[in-house]
Amino acid sequence: MIVETRYGRIEGVEAEGVRSWRGVPFARPPVGPWRWRAPRPPEPWAGVRDAQRFGPVAPQNSSPTLALPGLGMGEASEDCLTLNVTAPATHGQGRPVMVWLHGGGFTFGASSQPIYDASALARSGEVVVVTANYRLGVLGWLGLPSLAEEDGSVGNLGLRDQIAALEWVREHAERFGGDPGNVTLFGESAGAMSVGALLGAPRARGLFRRAILQSGAAHNVTTLETAERVAEALVKELGVDPRDARRLREVPLPALLEAQQGALRRSFGEQRGLPFQPVVDGVVLPEPPLAAVAAGAAAGVSLLVGTNLDEWRVFGLADPKLAGLDAAGLLRRLERALPGAGTAAGEALARRALATYTESRRGRFGVEPPELWTAFETDRVFRIPALRLAEAQGAHAREVFVYLFAWRSPAFGGRLGACHALEIPFVFGCVERLRGFIGDLDAARRLERRMQRSWLAFARGGDPSHEEIGSWPRYAVPRRASAWLDAEVRMEDAPFDEERRFWDGIL
DSSP states (O other): OEEEETTEEEEOEEETTEEEEEEEESSOOOOGGGTTSOOOOOOOOSSEEEOSSOOOBOOOOOOGGGGSTTOOOOOBOSOOOEEEEEEESSOOSSEEEEEEEOOSTTTSOOTTOGGGOOHHHHHHHTOEEEEEOOOOHHHHHOOOGGGOOTTOOOSOHHHHHHHHHHHHHHHHGGGGTEEEEEEEEEEETHHHHHHHHHHTOGGGTTSOSEEEEESOOSOOOEEHHHHHHHHHHHHHHHTOOTTOHHHHHHSOHHHHHHHHHHHHHHHHHHOSSOSSSOEEOSSSSSSOHHHHHHTTTTTTOEEEEEEETTTTHHHHTTOTTTTTOOHHHHHHHHHHHSTTTTSHHHHHHHHHHHHHHHHHHTTTSOOSHHHHHHHHHHIIIIIHHHHHHHHHHHTTOSOEEEEEEOOOBOGGGGTTBSOTTTTHHHHHTOGGGGHHHHOOHHHHHHHHHHHHHHHHHHHHHSOOOBTTTBOOOOOOTTTOEEEEESSSOEEEESTTHHHHHHTTTTO
16 A cells, blocks of 8 residues: 655555545645745655545635535645545556546635545546645635746636646556546536636646536636736735735735635625636636637547536525515516626616526426526526537537536425536435435436446546447537436437527627
């Protein structure tokens, strides 16, 4: 169980058919004067390093989401740049490598969360699975000019951490039985959005051959100007001169996290979207990643991308006005969310959205205002960006596939439906641990097996088809074939196409 890395020896643990090495540093601790600096290679160590326990999680504030099953975490520290390797216990070489980036809105989460236990995936698929931490929130995505790197990069330290982890994988995959030339990068939510950004990042080219994006695409980036406004809100909370980088690096971590909360409140009131996310800085991201992908930046990278049927329902639990939303209130929300708010054209567009979603869903789904708002936001934030990415990459790679995950959770009286993040336990093979949240365990196990086999088949050869589900057609215009993942898996051409067409020219 001892493996020699470039920086020293590490000792892992073997159990239940897999070998695991945890808390392995892929970069030096970004602490003290190295806070808000690009990741540097680890400092070599003498002797054998214990790699049987997860490293600390990235500093973060608490979130109600962490109360959901499988999302609990351990101790946090700025010394968080570690990864975990899980491989089959049987000897073998040249196995596919799958590198996971966790979600959490770029402000919370960790690779050590129980729901990301890679044992079942590695054991059943004969793959090497790597899960990695990256810096979050203000420490990973602060777009402040005074903290720019020598190369001019601003606000993308979390992205640079992910690139550093991929570079470590390229260098070390063979030592764990993996093939560094067959790496699949996959992630969910902010993790998938990171994958989308990396598809357009020149420094990430060649570090992965395939990509799986679960409920995230390439739209979630911000401009330098917007990132700087968020940063200014933060330093205002701190009462520190934004030009004083030294003083910012000396701010105690609790004060920094408290200021982050204040900055989030300010920013959410001034802009839509996530305040902390990748920045089009002209260096790490020379242009918006979707535009880069459309121009061929990720040519040849196989793509599997999809979303959940009811993504927005989990966020609706935190919306106290949603349950009582009426038709007039829905129209106001639609108008604010679409271009032209406050104009006659904006009002007409909102009415067209209402008519489109009502007619598209009548007879199949609920058409009450809360249901329509959930469907609209699911499309705006998740599904349409995913389809735009598939369309963009389809011009440069033959292997592009799309799915729609439709399994519904019985939790909260069924209010969650096929909500955001519900597909994760099916991918990682832990539905049995979450049976109260998942529902019908026999059917769930069947879907779990089919999804895992598809994800693993894609990682091995770029095609998610297998005998249990049959041929999974590639996504191409005009057919737009998608896999409908539910108790029974089926292929459907252009699902919800009326809604997709509504967004043409808008998103």
